[in-house]
Amino acid sequence: MLVRGVSHVAIGVRDMDAALPFYRDVLGLRVDFDDIEEFGDGKDRPKTRRRAVYLHHTDDPASSFLVLDQQLSRELTGGPAELFQVGFHHFGLWVDDLDAIVERGTEAGFPPLRPPSNADTVAYGEPPGGVIRTVFFKDPEGNVVQCDQRIS
Secondary structure (H helix, E strand, O other), rough: OOOOOOOOEEEEEHOOOHHHHHHHHHOOEEEEEEEEEEOOOOOOOOOOOEEEEEOOOOOOOOEEEEEEEEEEOOOOOOOOOOOOOOOOOOEEOOOOHHHHHHHHHOOOOOOOOOOOOEEEEHHHOOOOOEEEEEEEEOOOOEEEEEEEEEEO
């Protein structure tokens, strides 16, 4: 059996109220769930409480989505990954209007890490000759988020 796609990406946050506006208002993702979840039975698995926000870009149940995860029952450890370090260091989202996202991000206090640029589609594992416009942001927790728009 082959992988059909990415199910979801979970992003641990310290402050949901600071992180959510970036993903909802700047990137334009839709909140489909925002509630407290409880996991574990307290015996084999410790009880865990979190505020989880599920963010979608489409109604297709097979499409990937993001989960913002704020732990409520335990102390958080670690910090955001640095771009290009070993392990998971960023994720990219296809967008329809990259310039509008850059404008909203800048107005909301999330300017791009560097100005948007164009890349040849060969950099995305595709045949050469197409153009993809790309930009990188840091979310309120310092995670690197890439936005890509297919130009041609």
